[in-house]
Amino acid sequence: MRERATERERRYEVERDGREPEDERGREAGTTDARTPLVGGSLPRWGPWAVFSGVTAAVAGVLSVLGFNVALLAVASVVLTGAIIYGWARAVEGRRKATDRAITIAVSSAFALALTPLISLLFTVTSRGLARFDVQLFTESMRGVLGEGGGIQHAIVGTLVITGVATAASVPIGIMAAIYLHEYGRGRLKRALTFFVDVMTGIPSIVAGLFAYALFVLIYGPGIRLGVMGAVALSVLMIPIVVRSTEEMLRVVPNGLREASYALGVPKWRTIVKVVLPTSFAGIVSGAMIAVARIIGETAPLLITTGVFNSVNFNPFDGRMENLAVFAYNEYATPGIPNEPYIDRAWAAALTLLLIVMILFFVARLISARFGVKTR
Amino acid sequence: MSTTTDTTAAVSHPRGRQRLGDRIFSGGATAAGITILVLLAGVATFLLIEAWPAITAPAEDIPGGEGLFRFILPLAFATVVSALIGLVVAVPFAIAIALFITHYAPRRLAQSMGYLIDLLAAVPSIVYGLWGVSVLAPASLGVLQWLEGNVGFLPFFEGPVSSTGRTMLVAGVVLAVMILPIITAITREVFLQTPKAHKEAAYALGATRWEMIRMAVLPFGRSAMISGSMLGLGRALGETMAVTIILSASGASIFNLGLISSASNPTIAANIALDFPELSGISVNALIASGLVLFAITLAVNMAARVVINRRREFTGAA
Numbered sequence: 209m210r211e212r213a214t215e216r217e218r219r220y221e222v223e224r225d226g227r228e229p230e231d232e233r234g235r236e237a238g239t240t241d242a243r244t245p246l247v248g249g250s251l252p253r254w255g256p257w258a259v260f261s262g263v264t265a266a267v268a269g270v271l272s273v274l275g276f277n278v279a280l281l282a283v284a285s286v287v288l289t290g291a292i293i294y295g296w297a298r299a300v301e302g303r304r305k306a307t308d309r310a311i312t313i314a315v316s317s318a319f320a321l322a323l324t325p326l327i328s329l330l331f332t333v334t335s336r337g338l339a340r341f342d343v344q345l346f347t348e349s350m351r352g353v354l355g356e357g358g359g360i361q362h363a364i365v366g367t368l369v370i371t372g373v374a375t376a377a378s379v380p381i382g383i384m385a386a387i388y389l390h391e392y393g394r395g396r397l398k399r400a401l402t403f404f405v406d407v408m409t410g411i412p413s414i415v416a417g418l419f420a421y422a423l424f425v426l427i428y429g430p431g432i433r434l435g436v437m438g439a440v441a442l443s444v445l446m447i448p449i450v451v452r453s454t455e456e457m458l459r460v461v462p463n464g465l466r467e468a469s470y471a472l473g474v475p476k477w478r479t480i481v482k483v484v485l486p487t488s489f490a491g492i493v494s495g496a497m498i499a500v501a502r503i504i505g506e507t508a509p510l511l512i513t514t515g516v517f518n519s520v521n522f523n524p525f526d527g528r529m530e531n532l533a534v535f536a537y538n539e540y541a542t543p544g545i546p547n548e549p550y551i552d553r554a555w556a557a558a559l560t561l562l563l564i565v566m567i568l569f570f571v572a573r574l575i576s577a578r579f580g581v582k583t584r
Numbered sequence: 585m586s587t588t589t590d591t592t593a594a595v596s597h598p599r600g601r602q603r604l605g606d607r608i609f610s611g612g613a614t615a616a617g618i619t620i621l622v623l624l625a626g627v628a629t630f631l632l633i634e635a636w637p638a639i640t641a642p643a644e645d646i647p648g649g650e651g652l653f654r655f656i657l658p659l660a661f662a663t664v665v666s667a668l669i670g671l672v673v674a675v676p677f678a679i680a681i682a683l684f685i686t687h688y689a690p691r692r693l694a695q696s697m698g699y700l701i702d703l704l705a706a707v708p709s710i711v712y713g714l715w716g717v718s719v720l721a722p723a724s725l726g727v728l729q730w731l732e733g734n735v736g737f738l739p740f741f742e743g744p745v746s747s748t749g750r751t752m753l754v755a756g757v758v759l760a761v762m763i764l765p766i767i768t769a770i771t772r773e774v775f776l777q778t779p780k781a782h783k784e785a786a787y788a789l790g791a792t793r794w795e796m797i798r799m800a801v802l803p804f805g806r807s808a809m810i811s812g813s814m815l816g817l818g819r820a821l822g823e824t825m826a827v828t829i830i831l832s833a834s835g836a837s838i839f840n841l842g843l844i845s846s847a848s849n850p851t852i853a854a855n856i857a858l859d860f861p862e863l864s865g866i867s868v869n870a871l872i873a874s875g876l877v878l879f880a881i882t883l884a885v886n887m888a889a890r891v892v893i894n895r896r897r898e899f900t901g902a903a
Binding site: 304305307308311312314315316318319321322325326328329332333336380381382383384385387388389391392393397400401403404405406407408409410411412413414415416418419421422423425426430431444447448451475476477478480481498501502504505506507508511512515516533536537540541554555558561562565566569573 | 715
């Protein structure tokens with residue numbers, strides 16, 4: 209890399225020499241000419257923004273004649289601004305700085321463009337979800353409901369039960385496996401486990417669902433749908449996330465704490481239980497909450513394992529259940545006539561789900577920021 | 585750390601109880617680790633068991649009537665196409681976002697941006713799907729028509745244009761939005777780890793910010809960009825609901841290159857989600873067989889990505 213840098217530098221010197229030979233020679237000889245600028249030209253600070261607002265106004269003017277379109281306005285003004293700034297900077301500051309400015313504009317606008325779908329998504333879910341975001345939504349199930357009315361109580365119960373069972377199974381296994389990886393593991397088993405946990409984070413959710421189905425179908429026969437099947441599928445997705453985040457948290461526990469405990473003659477397992485885990489507790493909890501947030505909105509695996517169900521069912525070992533995501537999908541995919549109440553319920557369920565995920569996420573962040581190990 | 589372990593063991597403790605506790609605890613931890621490996625092996629095994637009847641069944645019993653291979657191939661093709669569209673769209677944006685967060689944005693802003701990106705990874709896919717079908721699909725109609733009118737001679741952009749916008753191209757773009765966070769998260773992490781000395785050396789040579797990035801940050805983060813993209817690809821291959829909702833077509837058995845017409849093949853995952861609740865008998869086994877193929881594809885992609893990451897880790901000594 210250094211090679212390349214010096215090479216670039218040399219090329220730059222040559223370029224500059226070619227452009228302003230007198231100046232260079234003058235400086236080398238030590239006879240500083242009064243006209244020799246010590247600092248290269250530079251665009252004024254307000255330059256880019258001024259160009260941008262000017263161009264935007266101009267494009268808006270043109271578009272208002274041709275037919276207005278927000279997307280076109282944004283794209284056209286950014287591209288034009290980029291071109292103008294590049295040209296201006298090239299004339300005043302030289303090629304390298306002009307490239308730098310162009311790239312800055314490109315990176316920033318790519319960032320802004322990537323944020324657009326997200327803002328649009330949040331706005332859409334909120335505005336469409338609010339149509340049915342009322343008390344009835346939370347106090348009623350879909351039992352016997354055709355057309356308007358009805359609620360998502362059964363889906364909320366289903367979400368809590370399925371996610372709860374999955375969490376109860378995944379968190380202990382995940383934490384213990386992480387303890388193995390970080391405190392005990394060595395050799396081939398550790399390497400294999402690290403590798404396959406990483407690989408497992410990439411298992412498609414639908415494949416996890418198929419696995420749960422394939423497992424239970426051997427016991428119960430074809431066509432079986434149970435809440436616990438969904439929990440098994442979700443566990444497959446959740447365990448690797450818990451292992452990863454827990455391991456990360458064990459890593460930030462200072463080794464001095466462990467050594468102090470060993471020095472007092474405390475055995476290793478008590479050191480882990482009494483020193484390591486309490487120190488990293490906040491981080492582990494927040495990691496587990498983020499894992500829950502990641503799986504609570506799963507649709508595909510539950511669609512094929514827990515099925516679709518309109519009444520409240522608390523028992524994961526008996527009959528079908530439905531979570532919020534499956535409910536939203538089902539209302540959307542197979543609406544009745546007229547379809548508005550169904551679509552509205554789908555959006556309301558999606559909004560509820562999004563709120564749950566965001567709350568879980570922010571509480572998790574809060575916990576780790578408040579009580580976590582201070583790494584720096 | 586292992587040395588300290590050894591010393592504790594060597595200290596003349598009254599052995600017995602502590603040793604027992606240690607053995608139980610480490611045994612439990614090891615068992616949990618092995619459980620995970622067994623689980624992963626179980627996924628492959630049970631899928632294979634349930635897929636077996638379809639693998640051995642006569643061709644005419646498989647949906648489509650032309651055998652398992654002809655049943656899965658168009659689906660696998662559509663899966664790869666949609667994931668590749670997602671990848672091609674997402675990677676430049678993800679790298680731009682990662683660069684913006686690490687090197688362009690003010691530091692205070694950068695941290696909250698990082699949180700925002702993490703949050704996005706947790707937005708349920710059903711929400712992306714609903715958004716895609718009700719906002720992006722209608723909004724894309726103008727672009728789709730323009731594509732047909734101006735580059736319609738390419739086989740991908742052959743008409744007739746879908747009137748709803750529920751096309752492969754739109755599904756691919758939604759997939760791009762969905763995998764953006766994961767690629768961004770991985771590249772951002774590594775861009776942040778770029779050795780300060782490299783960056784300052786570049787600046788000291790008079791490099792502009794972009795030249796510094798090109799000389800120091802991008803070479804350092806190259807393997808992260810590759811592996812992040814592959815993880816994103818794995819995610820896109822297996823993503824179900826967005827494609828299910830947007831395409832909402834099942835069981836096509838012809839190859840279809842068109843990205844903007846309404847007659848698109850579903851992906852493997854979408855096909856399973858659409859058909860599984862309705863079907864029974866050998867068709868279910870055929871769907872599970874297609875799931876097995878999906879599992880194999882994503883496993884291969886993910887393993888390759890991890891190998892790239894791990895190789896870099898050994899190389900640079902980064903944690």
